[in-house]
Amino acid sequence: MDQEFKRELILENYQHPFHRGLKGEEDGYLVKNTNNESCIDNLDISLKIEKGRIIDATFDGEACAISTSATSILLRKLVGLSIEEAKELVENYEKMIEEEDYDQEKMGELLAYQDIYLQPNRKTCALLPANAVSEIMKQLKKQ
Amino acid sequence: MHREDFPFLKTGLIYFDNGATSLKPKVVLDSMQEYYEKYCANIHRGDYGISYRASEIYEETREVCKNFIGASSKEEIIFTSGATQSLNQIIFGFFKKYLKKGDEVLITKAEHASLLLPFLILEKEIGIHLVYVPLSKDYTLHYESVLQAVTAKTKVVAISGISNVVGDRRPLHEIGMLCKEKGLIFLVDGAQSVPHEKTNVVEDHIDFLAFSGHKMLGPTGIGVLYGRKELLEKMEPLQYGGDMNQSFSSSGEVSIKSVPFRFEAGTPPIAEVIGLKSAIQYLMKIGMENIQSHEANLKKYLVEQLKKYPQIEVYNANVNGGNVIFNIRDVFSQDAAIYLDHFGICTRAGTHCAKALKEELPVQNTVRISFYFYNTKEEVDKLLQALSKSDTLYDVIL
Ligand SMILES: Cc1ncc(COP(=O)(O)O)c(C=O)c1O
Numbered sequence: 001m002d003q004e005f006k007r008e009l010i011l012e013n014y015q016h017p018f019h020r021g022l023k024g025e026e027d028g029y030l031v032k033n034t035n036n037e038s039c040i041d042n043l044d045i046s047l048k049i050e051k052g053r054i055i056d057a058t059f060d061g062e063a064c065a066i067s068t069s070a071t072s073i074l075l076r077k078l079v080g081l082s083i084e085e086a087k088e089l090v091e092n093y094e095k096m097i098e099e100e101d102y103d104q105e106k107m108g109e110l111l112a113y114q115d116i117y118l119q120p121n122r123k124t125c126a127l128l129p130a131n132a133v134s135e136i137m138k139q140l141k142k143q
Numbered sequence: 144m145h146r147e148d149f150p151f152l153k154t155g156l157i158y159f160d161n162g163a164t165s166l167k168p169k170v171v172l173d174s175m176q177e178y179y180e181k182y183c184a185n186i187h188r189g190d191y192g193i194s195y196r197a198s199e200i201y202e203e204t205r206e207v208c209k210n211f212i213g214a215s216s217k218e219e220i221i222f223t224s225g226a227t228q229s230l231n232q233i234i235f236g237f238f239k240k241y242l243k244k245g246d247e248v249l250i251t252k253a254e255h256a257s258l259l260l261p262f263l264i265l266e267k268e269i270g271i272h273l274v275y276v277p278l279s280k281d282y283t284l285h286y287e288s289v290l291q292a293v294t295a296k297t298k299v300v301a302i303s304g305i306s307n308v309v310g311d312r313r314p315l316h317e318i319g320m321l322c323k324e325k326g327l328i329f330l331v332d333g334a335q336s337v338p339h340e341k342t343n344v345v346e347d348h349i350d351f352l353a354f355s356g357h358k359m360l361g362p363t364g365i366g367v368l369y370g371r372k373e374l375l376e377k378m379e380p381l382q383y384g385g386d387m388n389q390s391f392s393s394s395g396e397v398s399i400k401s402v403p404f405r406f407e408a409g410t411p412p413i414a415e416v417i418g419l420k421s422a423i424q425y426l427m428k429i430g431m432e433n434i435q436s437h438e439a440n441l442k443k444y445l446v447e448q449l450k451k452y453p454q455i456e457v458y459n460a461n462v463n464g465g466n467v468i469f470n471i472r473d474v475f476s477q478d479a480a481i482y483l484d485h486f487g488i489c490t491r492a493g494t495h496c497a498k499a500l501k502e503e504l505p506v507q508n509t510v511r512i513s514f515y516f517y518n519t520k521e522e523v524d525k526l527l528q529a530l531s532k533s534d535t536l537y538d539v540i541l
Binding site for chain 2: 006007010011040041042062063064065066068122
């Protein structure tokens with residue numbers, strides 16, 4: 001993915017994000033707020049899970065271009081996945097951001113954040129939606 | 144002004160985040176280095192020359208602080224780790240006992256977490272009532288609003304001298320007179336005001352004042368708690384240990400030292416106290432009035448120029464002070480700050496620790512420019528230049 005394409009993808013997903021407009025517990029969604037401690041992003045992310053599969057995802061809040069766009073792209077990829085597949089995707093994404101070995105094939109548009117480690121203070125922005133999704137998964141386990 | 148005194152400025156960076164912390168002049172760094180190299184000793188203890196010298200300079204700093212804020216005696220100056228510790232000591236060491244259920248504390252939603260949060264805890268613990276004095280349309284605090292909020296139950300007015308987001312200079316003298324007349328205790332969070340304007344606790348009838356050294360050219364880790372002697376006598380230490388006790392025995396008899404020493408348990412930040420002394424002496428040489436007017440001029444210039452930028456929205460244009468808060472239209476404040484960082488311009492994005500203020504402002508997050516006297520018109524021009532190209536923002540930051 002070249003730099004120009006990455007930038008366009010991020011910008012497009014920031015300015016016109018998918019899945020924006022939060023649906024809450026009253027609609028059967030599991031909600032997690034992602035209040036980033038080291039920056040000022042503040043997003044709510046929610047997933048609707050039925051029969052072990054993510055059937056919908058929503059979010060809302062105020063956040064920077066990186067975290068908003070990453071949320072848009074990640075949620076879009078998550079819908080339709082089983083819990084196991086979703087976990088795998090999130091873990092793989094986290095590895096990419098943290099510069100560990102990861103499976104490039106599975107990342108798709110998330111590759112837009114491939115080089116984010118070059119700006120270390122922005123890694124937390126890119127990880128924001130991943131953290132929220134992981135938290136929701138943990139919640140699910142407890143239930 | 145005086146840029147040659149600041150080694151940091153050789154980096155070429157443009158530092159506009161003075162509300163968070165200030166740069167340090169060489170004299171401050173030298174004074175601390177000298178302590179570590181030439182008379183590194185604990186205070187109030189050793190029977191040798193250098194310990195005596197360290198103790199002397201430590202106590203001289205109290206005198207310098209006293210003069211700087213116009214206090215009546217140096218016993219009213221307590222060294223702490225910063226404004227946050229000063230405020231916690233005042234609120235939990237004094238007000239926790241002084242206030243009773245149902246008593247009212249006048250405060251505003253523009254206050255910093257370090258003032259508001261301890262009082263919120265006290266509200267839960269003992270049932271005092273925090274009354275938020277309404278801010279005016281430009282988010283500043285007016286004397287009349289304070290006057291109108293006073294009731295028979297009001298016991299305290301607790302506000303910052305200059306608010307840290309909007310940056311308005313509060314009418315401390317009038318509010319102080321009001322407090323004196325009504326018998327209210329006047330607590331001023333001076334973290335932003337003491338570095339930028341002349342403070343006089345006696346003339347302004349300030350009963351308690353808190354400030355930090357690092358925002359006024361001094362080192363981190365040192366701050367001051369001022370209290371009127373009579374009130375300090377009633378305040379309780381929150382920390383016990385060495386240096387603050389007179390004597391004690393295993394049977395539980397404890398006798399503590401006099402004010403202010405009973406509030407300085409353990410080895411204090413000696414080098415930092417020495418650095419604070421140099422910082423204050425340096426500020427006094429420049430003159431607080433000069434500092435204030437230089438910052439006000441820079442702000443006026445920036446605000447005037449920004450009027451030519453339709454994409455920039457300034458939220459505190461007409462507020463008299465040294466802060467400018469703004470956003471680039473449709474850009475998240477953090478992205479704007481990251482953009483400016485690419486030009487070597489340091490600013491701060493966010494709610495600036497005044498999280499309750501978002502209930503009043505039209506936006507949650509802003510970019511804050513906070514000036515100090517070493518900032519220049521040329522630096523402002525560089526900021527303007529960067530902002531003029533803000534349509535390329537995402538090309539720069541992504
Ligand atoms: C108005 C105000 N009060 C209190 C503080 C706390 O100061 P410190 O972090 O030095 O304790 C600050 C610092 O940002 C401030 O701006």
